Every structure is written in structure tokens, then in C-alpha cells.
Amino acid sequence: MNPAARLQATLELLSEVDSASRPADAVVSAWFRTRRDIRDEARGEIFELLYAVLRHHARLVWWLAKHGRPATSRNRLLAWLALGEGKSRDQIQRLFSGGRFAPTALTDDERGLLGRLQGGSIDHPAMPEDVRAECPDWALEPLRRRFGPAFPREMAAMLAPPPLDLRVNPLRATREAVLTALRGLGLAAEPCRLAPFGVRVAERPSLSRLPMLKTGEVEIQDEGSQLVALLVDARAGDRVVDFCAGAGGKTLAIASQMANKGVVIACDVSENRLKRAADRFRNAGLHNIQTRLLSSERDKWVKRHKAGFDRVLVDAPCSGTGTWRRNPDARWRTENAGLETLLPLQASILDSAARLVKPGGRLVYATCSLLPEENEAQVEAFLAAHPEFQVVPLREAAPQITDSGHPQHLSLTPARHGTDGFFAAVMARGDAKLTS
Known part of the structure; x- marks a missing residue:
């Protein structure tokens, strides 16, 4: 699956998430179940790109509003590629080629938008605090009261991708055995700091790589x-x-x-x-x-x-x-x-x-x-x-x-x-x- 095809798949999935009443994780699971031909590596890249756009929703919407553009799925993806990944207009245009399996070609309006965004970053000094923090209006004051001076740090932490945490089933395995098995698969796995049966995997591997999930030796649990x-x-x-x-x-x-x-x-x-x-x-x-x-x-x-x-x-x-x-x-x-x-x-x-x-x-x-x-x-x-x-x-x-x-x-x-x-x-x- 080439980069343009992965972008088109991400765009399709983002559109489904935007229109669905279900949470994104349910939409993503159902979407991939109907596309079993997509290999694990491509699945991972599609997943990461999708969630990058979702995590930066408020800032992408702000940038689009600043330039008078609607916050469509396609516009948010274009804005992320320019502002979040630093791609140039020419690089993005080559990916949005209109070819087989690729997104449709850029319009003149989209090329104009990318020209205005080029060289910028996802953050901007003029952004209100709630936009920078990706915090909806209804939660802003309660969370400010909750965290006080730590509010920016706590909100920043909620924008980072989470690790994969596993809980070892003591009836089927020991934590030491699971850690050894995960490391044998080339994964960076460590004991959780507080949970006695917890194992943390820093990266997010394809779950199909974890046979211990199928045998009931571990469960996914934060x-x-x-x-x-x-x-x-x-x-x-x-x-x-x-x-x-x-x-x-x-x-x-x-x-x-x-x-x-x-x-x-x-x-x-x-x-x-x-x-x-x-x-x-x-x-x-x-x-x-x-x-x-x-x-x-x-x-x-x-x-x-x-x-x-x-x-x-x-x-x-x-x-x-x-x-x-x-x-x-x-x-x-x-x-x-x-x-x-x-x-x-x-x-x-x-x-x-x-x-x-x-x-x-x-x-x-x-x-x-x-x-x-x-x-x-x-x-x-x-x-x-x-x-x-x-x-x-x-x-x-x-x-x-x-x-x-x-x-x-x-x-x-x-x-x-x-x-x-x-x-x-x-x-x-x-x-x-x-x-x-």
C-alpha cells in the first residue's frame, strides 16, 4: 500500500468517524474488519495519522477558520500534513494526485490554502488557551479549578499517544514470562510502575503480533x-x-x-x-x-x-x-x-x-x-x-x-x-x- 493509498484510506476512515454517532475506536475496529487485506504496517500508519488529526482537532479547526475554510475531513487532513508533518504544497500535491487509490487531485482553492499554511506550525501565539489545550468550553473552567497551575502540563499530557498497557492473568502466566515473551518479539516491554500485574509496551504493535492475547495470558487494560x-x-x-x-x-x-x-x-x-x-x-x-x-x-x-x-x-x-x-x-x-x-x-x-x-x-x-x-x-x-x-x-x-x-x-x-x-x-x- 503506497503513501497515497494510505492517505486515501485515512481520509475515508476520518470521514466515517466524523459522520458516525459511535466513538472513533468502534468505527476504526469495524472499518478494519472489512478490510483484512490491509497489512499490519499500513494499518499502523493509517491509525497513527487518523489519531493525529483527531488529537489536534481544535487547532486544525482554528487554522481553517483563520483562512475562511470549513473544517471538513479533507481540509483537516490537508492542514495536518502542512502544519503537523511540515510537508510542502508540492509534496502534498504529489500525494493528492487523483491517480488509482490516491485522493482526488487538489483544487485551486486547496492549493491556495496550503500556500498560506506552508511554513507554519500547529500552534500559534494568537490561539486561545482552550484551543491550544484542545479543551471543549464546557470542561475548561472545571479542569482549570481541578489542576490550577498544572493545567497546561496536564492538558499537554492528554494530547500524547498512550502506551499499550497489558494486565497479566496470574492463572495463565507470570509477569516475568510475559515480559520475556514480549521482548522476544522485539518489543520494548517493562513492568508497570504501580500495578503488580501490569506490563507496559512503549510502542503500539499490531495486536495480531501478541499471541498471549488469544491464549488469555494477558488482557489490554490501562x-x-x-x-x-x-x-x-x-x-x-x-x-x-x-x-x-x-x-x-x-x-x-x-x-x-x-x-x-x-x-x-x-x-x-x-x-x-x-x-x-x-x-x-x-x-x-x-x-x-x-x-x-x-x-x-x-x-x-x-x-x-x-x-x-x-x-x-x-x-x-x-x-x-x-x-x-x-x-x-x-x-x-x-x-x-x-x-x-x-x-x-x-x-x-x-x-x-x-x-x-x-x-x-x-x-x-x-x-x-x-x-x-x-x-x-x-x-x-x-x-x-x-x-x-x-x-x-x-x-x-x-x-x-x-x-x-x-x-x-x-x-x-x-x-x-x-x-x-x-x-x-x-x-x-x-x-x-x-x-x-
Whole structure:
């Protein structure tokens, strides 16, 4: 696949991402599944170019507006080639040749645009702070308050491509064996700094190069997500609920901690997500997991199993601001990230799931958000309404995590910890009676 053909493929994929209601990662996966003839090297180059355009969306739109051009998929790609990759107008024109498998030839207007952009860089002193930071208006002030002077550094970290983090399945392999196997494949693999079963691969290889994914020896999971599962502190023989299990990544981590003893119930309101998760559970060789489809967070199943579990994890639906480096398109998809709906839903889910915790048990509330409204504020409101629960300080819940960024809770950020942004609070239930 020559460079012009890769550009045309990227342009097609970018157009699909722009027009789809689904996240970019889902669109990309579906797109490549229908084009199995594209080799791994070309797939990697298409992926990297696509995500470079997505990560620089606000700045590319700013440049195009400055020159009176609409922010179409094609214009953004042209602007990135000029400003991000430093290609000259003549170089770009040779790629946009109109030949077989190549993008259609440049118009006079496009050549004029490239002439104005030539020699520039992606950043410009006149850009507003939110544009330079690739931060949507609705999140700018909350994130400024959250980070203070560290705001520019944190936002810059969310513009960098993330590494590939893997979690070793201790039922199938050891971390040392996986590291040896990855290095044998020519990959630069190191142990994660905080997660005891984590492995970090600096580059992003084609997943087809990793046979240990097919055998269930490893799962793809960001180090921060692994640490959230670690906070559940599930023991062999425990009864555990993953209340918003989704694709089952944290369920897998929790169940493996229990050495296939006890039971983990993966709950979700999506039957499709649970079916996909069940396939992952079988591939990992985990037999202590059950799935439960809920009609809503107030499903009658919750009341019937009140105070029946040692550990309950609430990985709540959230704005996903902590995953922007991995999902750069997400920041532009929904005005206010749906916070007017998410905040009351998070509170309702937490209130309902708490009923499942038995006296002496623990409740873990987590999000992949960096916004205090979804994190500390939710925990404070919950504790005020549920005096039977008390915070378990992080130094007690996970003494191995010494750089949390918060005195009581887990609070991870890309710049400080090299992970996605995650928040988690551990709360223990005393003997006070739970409401129904």
C-alpha cells in the first residue's frame, strides 16, 4: 500500500468517524474488519495519522477558520500534513494526485490554502488557551479549578499517544514470562510502575503480533484501570459485584485476584456488553464469574440481594475526561458531556449499589473522569446521606500506592502518573441499617 493509498484510506476512515454517532475506536475496529487485506504496517500508519488529526482537532479547526475554510475531513487532513508533518504544497500535491487509490487531485482553492499554511506550525501565539489545550468550553473552567497551575502540563499530557498497557492473568502466566515473551518479539516491554500485574509496551504493535492475547495470558487494560480493580481487594471465597461491568475488564482483574474461588457477579444494563464480556471470561479461564442483566440501577434484583456481598465496585458511567488521550474524539462529541444526565445517574447508581454491601464490607466508587463534580462531590454527597459508610483512606486500602495525588482517594492523571485519568474512593460499611 503506497503513501497515497494510505492517505486515501485515512481520509475515508476520518470521514466515517466524523459522520458516525459511535466513538472513533468502534468505527476504526469495524472499518478494519472489512478490510483484512490491509497489512499490519499500513494499518499502523493509517491509525497513527487518523489519531493525529483527531488529537489536534481544535487547532486544525482554528487554522481553517483563520483562512475562511470549513473544517471538513479533507481540509483537516490537508492542514495536518502542512502544519503537523511540515510537508510542502508540492509534496502534498504529489500525494493528492487523483491517480488509482490516491485522493482526488487538489483544487485551486486547496492549493491556495496550503500556500498560506506552508511554513507554519500547529500552534500559534494568537490561539486561545482552550484551543491550544484542545479543551471543549464546557470542561475548561472545571479542569482549570481541578489542576490550577498544572493545567497546561496536564492538558499537554492528554494530547500524547498512550502506551499499550497489558494486565497479566496470574492463572495463565507470570509477569516475568510475559515480559520475556514480549521482548522476544522485539518489543520494548517493562513492568508497570504501580500495578503488580501490569506490563507496559512503549510502542503500539499490531495486536495480531501478541499471541498471549488469544491464549488469555494477558488482557489490554490501562494501568489506572488495573489499580481501580486492585482497590476492590477481593479475596478468595468472597462474594463480589461489579455493578457497571461493561466490557468486563475490571471484572476479569477482580476474579483473577480471587484465584477462581468465591463468586463475582458482573452486572450491566446492556445485554450485548455482557455477552461480549462472557466470551472474555471464558478465554481467561475464569469460572467464578456470573453475569446479571439489570433493567436499571434500581432493578429488583438489587433489593433481593441486599447486604449480600463483601465487595461492590461501582465503575460509574461518566464524562470520560480521563481517557481523552486514548479517545480524543470523545471531548467534542457531546455538549457538556451530558453532565446534566450523568451526575444524577451516578448518584442513583451509587445509592442503589450500596444496598448490596454487607456490614463490614466495602464499596468502591470509580470513574475515568477528572472532574470533581463526578468524583469528590459525588462521594461527599453519598457519605452525607449514608452515615453507615466511612471512607477508607488510600494509605490503608492500598499502601503500595504512595503517589495518589489525593490524601484519601485514588486520583490518577496522565501527566503525574502516566496512566489514564481515574478516580476511586473506597468506603466501608459499618453496622447501621441500610434503607431499602
